[in-house]
Amino acid sequence: MDLLLAAAQVALAPAALLAVVAGTLLGVVFGAIPGLTFTVAMALVVPMSFSLDTAPAIGLLLGTYIGGMTGGSVSAILVGIPGTPSAAATVLDGYQLTRRGKASLALGTAVVASAFGGIVSLIVMVVSVDMVAKLALRFGPAETFGLLLFGLSTICGLAQKSLVKGLISGILGLLVMTIGIDEMEGVQRLTFGTIVLQQGVSLLVAMIALFAVPHVIDAFVKYYTGERKVEAVADVRAELPTIRDILRDFWLMLRCALLGTGIGAIPGTGGPIAAFLAYAHARKSSKRPERFGKGEMAGVVAPETANNAVTGGAMIPLLSLGIPGDPATAILLSGLLIHGLIPGPMLFLQNPGEIYQIYLAIIVAYIAVVAIQLLGIRFFVQVLRVPAHLLAVGIIIMCAYGAFAIRNSVFDVVSVGVLGAMAYGLTRVGIPLTPIILGLVLGPSIEREFRTAMILSEGDPSVFVASIPGAVFLGLAALVVGAQVLRAARATLSARRTEEKSRASVTPSE
Amino acid sequence: MNTRIFASVALVAAMAVGIGGQARAEFPEKPVEMTILFGSTAQTIGQLLADLMSKHMPEPVVPVSRPGGGGAVGYQYVHGMPADGYNIVWNSNSISTGYHNGGIPFDFNAFQPIAKISVEVPAFAVRADSGWNSLSDMAADIKASGQKLKIGASGKGSFTHLTTEAILAAMGLSDMAVHVPYDQGRAPVELIAGRLDAALQWPGQFISHHEAGTLKILCVTSAKRISQLPDIPTCAESGADGMDIVMWRGLAAPAGTPEDVIVKLEAAAKAAAESDAFKQAAQTIGFEIDFADHAAFGELIARDDKAIADLMGQLGMKAQ
Numbered sequence: 068m069d070l071l072l073a074a075a076q077v078a079l080a081p082a083a084l085l086a087v088v089a090g091t092l093l094g095v096v097f098g099a100i101p102g103l104t105f106t107v108a109m110a111l112v113v114p115m116s117f118s119l120d121t122a123p124a125i126g127l128l129l130g131t132y133i134g135g136m137t138g139g140s141v142s143a144i145l146v147g148i149p150g151t152p153s154a155a156a157t158v159l160d161g162y163q164l165t166r167r168g169k170a171s172l173a174l175g176t177a178v179v180a181s182a183f184g185g186i187v188s189l190i191v192m193v194v195s196v197d198m199v200a201k202l203a204l205r206f207g208p209a210e211t212f213g214l215l216l217f218g219l220s221t222i223c224g225l226a227q228k229s230l231v232k233g234l235i236s237g238i239l240g241l242l243v244m245t246i247g248i249d250e251m252e253g254v255q256r257l258t259f260g261t262i263v264l265q266q267g268v269s270l271l272v273a274m275i276a277l278f279a280v281p282h283v284i285d286a287f288v289k290y291y292t293g294e295r296k297v298e299a300v301a302d303v304r305a306e307l308p309t310i311r312d313i314l315r316d317f318w319l320m321l322r323c324a325l326l327g328t329g330i331g332a333i334p335g336t337g338g339p340i341a342a343f344l345a346y347a348h349a350r351k352s353s354k355r356p357e358r359f360g361k362g363e364m365a366g367v368v369a370p371e372t373a374n375n376a377v378t379g380g381a382m383i384p385l386l387s388l389g390i391p392g393d394p395a396t397a398i399l400l401s402g403l404l405i406h407g408l409i410p411g412p413m414l415f416l417q418n419p420g421e422i423y424q425i426y427l428a429i430i431v432a433y434i435a436v437v438a439i440q441l442l443g444i445r446f447f448v449q450v451l452r453v454p455a456h457l458l459a460v461g462i463i464i465m466c467a468y469g470a471f472a473i474r475n476s477v478f479d480v481v482s483v484g485v486l487g488a489m490a491y492g493l494t495r496v497g498i499p500l501t502p503i504i505l506g507l508v509l510g511p512s513i514e515r516e517f518r519t520a521m522i523l524s525e526g527d528p529s530v531f532v533a534s535i536p537g538a539v540f541l542g543l544a545a546l547v548v549g550a551q552v553l554r555a556a557r558a559t560l561s562a563r564r565t566e567e568k569s570r571a572s573v574t575p576s577e
Numbered sequence: 578m579n580t581r582i583f584a585s586v587a588l589v590a591a592m593a594v595g596i597g598g599q600a601r602a603e604f605p606e607k608p609v610e611m612t613i614l615f616g617s618t619a620q621t622i623g624q625l626l627a628d629l630m631s632k633h634m635p636e637p638v639v640p641v642s643r644p645g646g647g648g649a650v651g652y653q654y655v656h657g658m659p660a661d662g663y664n665i666v667w668n669s670n671s672i673s674t675g676y677h678n679g680g681i682p683f684d685f686n687a688f689q690p691i692a693k694i695s696v697e698v699p700a701f702a703v704r705a706d707s708g709w710n711s712l713s714d715m716a717a718d719i720k721a722s723g724q725k726l727k728i729g730a731s732g733k734g735s736f737t738h739l740t741t742e743a744i745l746a747a748m749g750l751s752d753m754a755v756h757v758p759y760d761q762g763r764a765p766v767e768l769i770a771g772r773l774d775a776a777l778q779w780p781g782q783f784i785s786h787h788e789a790g791t792l793k794i795l796c797v798t799s800a801k802r803i804s805q806l807p808d809i810p811t812c813a814e815s816g817a818d819g820m821d822i823v824m825w826r827g828l829a830a831p832a833g834t835p836e837d838v839i840v841k842l843e844a845a846a847k848a849a850a851e852s853d854a855f856k857q858a859a860q861t862i863g864f865e866i867d868f869a870d871h872a873a874f875g876e877l878i879a880r881d882d883k884a885i886a887d888l889m890g891q892l893g894m895k896a897q
Contacts, residue, residue: 110642113621113624114624114625114628114640117624117625117628204766204769204770205770207767207770207772208772247645247646248645248646248647248680249732250731250732250758250760251732251733251758252732252733252758253647253678253680253732253733253734253735255680262646262649262650262653262681262682263650265645265646265647265649265650265680266644266645266646266650267645334763334766335763384766388765388766388769388786389762389765389781389782389785389786390762390763390765390766391762394616397616397617400617401617401618401620401621401862404618404621404781404861404862404863405621405625405858405861405862406861407860407861408861409781409784409785409861410785411784411785411786411788411789412785412786412788412789412791413784413785413788413789414785416789474642474643474644474645474650475641475642475643476643476645476650515760519757519758519759522755522756522757522758523727523755523757523772523773525725525755
């Protein structure tokens with residue numbers, strides 16, 4: 068208790084508080100602007116944190132991370148472009164809600180769900196960091212492969228009308244991510260002997276291209292063909308969700324928060340995967356799954372709760388084992404190292420005070436996020452008043468800059484253009500983009516885990532079912548795929564039967 | 578502060594001269610860009626170094642991250658810039674590994690060394706319950722049992738992988754091991770979980786687990802023990818005779834950069850490397866400060882390049 072009070076004195080000192088709030092604000096702004104992500108924001112603040120004391124430095128970095136994670140939902144909901152990859156699932160229903168004039172309601176719900184997810188994951192971390200870390204240790208490459216495959220099979224059921232088109236799209240996503248140097252064997256793939264292609268396509272760049280460019284082209288096309296929409300401007304109220312609205316989805320939020328924490332704790336996964344899994348779960352468990360994709364609030368609540376729960380989940384292996392789960396936590400790790408905090412089992416014994424400071428900084432950051440976003444909603448929604456073609460100009464500038472800023476590479480800007488034009492072409496021929504995103508997000512992880520598991524077992528495939536978690540997840544994946552195939556087959560059969568019947572009923576009447 | 582005032586006075590004086598007569602502008606008259614090739618530790622040290630060098634130069638040194646292709650992207654960028662000292666690269670042995678595996682079309686001669694700054698020494702760790710106290714123990718056990726040793730490092734052709742292979746060769750275990758490539762520092766965790774028998778990574782990733790007793794660091798690959806782990810023997814002491822492999826980091830500019838510019842950058846780098854802030858960071862991040870001037874650095878790079886070429890040749894990984 069003394070330790071907690073002492074930590075509170077440090078973590079709640081004006082300088083530390085200011086650092087957390089400043090970081091959160093920066094994170095929200097970077098997260099909210101399409102093209103700019105919190106990974107870029109964190110890379111910017113790391114040098115600043117060098118000269119700060121430990122508590123403000125950690126606060127600044129954590130604030131940026133958390134602010135960015137929630138900020139991503141703002142542009143996802145308002146303009147249909149996720150501010151961060153983790154908010155990609157939020158677009159599916161969030162943007163539809165905006166089109167139905169419920170933008171501020173969706174934004175308010177998203178930020179409350181985010182904070183809820185973050186705080187639940189923090190509680191799980193505080194209570195059971197050792198246990199969760201031990202559980203995470205049992206997830207080796209084979210088990211993680213099983214989990215990812217199960218995830219893929221669940222998510223595949225999302226919004227696919229045509230199986231073939233869905234598969235085409237998913238495989239394109241997988242192909243794009245193989246470009247570059249294969250980090251495991253060091254061989255070049257699809258680089259055509261050039262150096263620029265060796266850097267490969269960054270996930271962030273692909274995300275910007277897939278979401279922002281078709282949106283921008285569409286806006287321009289509509290402007291020049293005179294097809295202007297007026298209704299979008301009409302409804303820009305700042306309507307906040309009531310407590311009752313939020314409590315209605317309480318159990319869903321709790322389940323998604325736990326799911327996100329679990330996914331975050333397993334190395335090799337991350338925010339986007341958790342968000343899509345939560346979305347799929349929400350749709351499965353909903354009483355009215357047909358309303359998903361058309362503007363269902365649960366479709367915003369689930370991914371936003373889960374992707375923020377990942378922040379707390381990812382802190383578990385970071386602090387207790389010293390492994391960063393994604394680029395953002397890797398930056399956090401270097402920030403901790405430079406202040407003499409070496410993550411690992413000894414951190415909890417040697418620096419318990421700093422651990423409490425981290426916990427408190429997370430809580431402060433979430434309070435700041437809720438305050439900033441709820442205050443900001445009335446300003447955010449003004450974006451909807453901007454005519455679509457003018458907004459598109461702003462978006463394309465921010466996306467070009469954002470793509471460049473990730474790795475200071477002109478190649479990435481060109482990639483956004485090329486991939487974006489391709490994505491627009493795909494939408495024109497009716498190929499859905501969601502499976503591409505799943506391919507992008509899950510492809511590299513699945514490939515890496517599969518290959519590592521096979522190397523470890525020296526080529527023996529039984530490794531995937533040798534452990535209980537592995538066998539369970541593979542079994543579930545098989546079940547999900549089997550059920551889907553069965554349902555699809557039955558649907559085709561009954562369609563054929565009704566067709567025959569209708570034909571049969573036509574013939575005798577003549 | 579004094580240096581700043583002095584520098585601005587000098588700058589004003591230079592400008593006055595510039596207006597009066599015509600003198601060549603003093604280097605630097607605009608910010609110097611330091612290209613950083615990798616993330617994590619390399620990036621953190623590079624950013625700190627740039628920050629500290631800025632305090633000893635009239636113009637700031639700006640760290641710019643250009644990752645990708647195992648360093649190839651950043652090397653290519655700096656290589657294509659004018660040789661005027663305004664573009665420098667935070668380099669490492671990766672120039673040699675990248676060239677010899679065919680990822681980079683030019684070798685270390687494309688760059689003019691400025692100064693060597695630091696070295697990082699990989700550590701070799703095994704499971705806590707392995708019962709091995711030295712590399713010799715491990716080798717004897719593996720040879721007796723005939724079981725293959727599963728050893729984790731970064732991807733094929735990476736520096737930690739090459740170091741791993743060198744240790745295995747020294748212990749006569751080259752055919753008795755399976756190299757498992759991991760990214761993002763997952764190898765230590767896989768070792769703790771018992772899926773690996775050994776792992777070679779940077780000490781910072783092992784220290785906390787070593788102290789907690791969940792794994793055991795057997796040795797470090799340098800010729801001398803390192804300050805972060807004074808009680809851990811070197812790999813040479815542990816059974817791998819003559820083992821001395823370290824990852825150096827330093828600064829370089831495109832070949833043809835004028836000598837006086839190199840000397841100025843070297844002086845700023847030296848002042849930064851000797852500062853207290855850098856020394857403290859060395860302890861917490863886990864690297865050894867090992868400054869060398871541009872001449873000595875150049876010799877080291879050439880020597881190291883040959884060693885890496887030989888090693889990669891033996892492993893059949895040499896492309897050019």
